[in-house]
Amino acid sequence: SQKIEQNSEALNIQEGKTATLTCNYTNYSPAYLQWYRQDPGRGPVFLLLIRENEKEKRKERLKVTFDTTLKQSLFHITASQPADSATYLCAGNSGNTPLVFGKGTRLSVIA
Amino acid sequence: SQTIHQWPATLVQPVGSPLSLECTVEGTSNPNLYWYRQAAGRGLQLLFYSVGIGQISSEVPQNLSASRPQDRQFILSSKKLLLSDSGFYLCAWRDGIYNSPLHFGNGTRLTVT
Numbered sequence: 001s002q003k004i005e006q007n008s009e010a011l012n013i014q015e016g017k018t019a020t021l022t023c024n025y026t027n028y029s030p031a032y033l034q035w036y037r038q039d040p041g042r043g044p045v046f047l048l049l050i051r052e053n054e055k056e057k058r059k060e061r062l063k064v065t066f067d068t069t070l071k072q073s074l075f076h077i078t079a080s081q082p083a084d085s086a087t088y089l090c091a092g093n094s095g096n097t098p099l100v101f102g103k104g105t106r107l108s109v110i111a
Numbered sequence: 112s113q114t115i116h117q118w119p120a121t122l123v124q125p126v127g128s129p130l131s132l133e134c135t136v137e138g139t140s141n142p143n144l145y146w147y148r149q150a151a152g153r154g155l156q157l158l159f160y161s162v163g164i165g166q167i168s169s170e171v172p173q174n175l176s177a178s179r180p181q182d183r184q185f186i187l188s189s190k191k192l193l194l195s196d197s198g199f200y201l202c203a204w205r206d207g208i209y210n211s212p213l214h215f216g217n218g219t220r221l222t223v224t
């Protein structure tokens with residue numbers, strides 16, 4: 001079955017450093033990947049989308065890459081801040097099929 | 112602008128009781144609507160989605176059902192809750208444009224006792 005895997009359940013980093021979160025997909029080839037942020041007790045909020053023919057996408061301190069050879073997307077937060085602490089979800093699909101989500105990575109930025 | 116409302120925010124129900132969770136979207140028409148459940152350590156599980164009034168697709172067979180009586184209203188129901196139905200239920204919408212993102216409500220925390 002189609003799977004999106006975020007291999008780190010939790011990640012702790014020091015404030016000011018770059019956080020890098022990994023998303024791998026198996027058994028299918030998503031046409032695009034999306035990244036969401038989820039705070040405790042809240043619904044996920046969309047951050048970025050990257051298409052399979054795009055290598056990299058940036059938005060302010062966020063950067064996403066899409067490597068179809070490695071079947072992997074990397075999500076970077078530069079100059080991380082304690083306010084960036086949250087769970088980050090990767091999701092992908094092809095066409096208009098429903099998104100398949102990973103389990104998420106809980107990021108803690110320590111001051 | 113578009114908004115999504117989901118209620119109630121929390122719910123405690125005994126085993127065997129019925130369930131009705133409601134979700135409405137404002138500011139858009141003919142949205143694609145979704146119900147997800149999020150259990151600890153299991154990620155987001157798609158339960159149902161709908162691309163139009165009366166059109167429901169079920170992803171996971173279980174004792175839950177969904178209905179879409181109006182264009183921007185999506186209801187999740189159960190006739191008899193099980194302990195395993197406990198979780199965080201999220202409603203979401205997206206427009207029908209290819210690769211458009213999902214917009215989530217703030218969820219309902221359901222505890223079945």
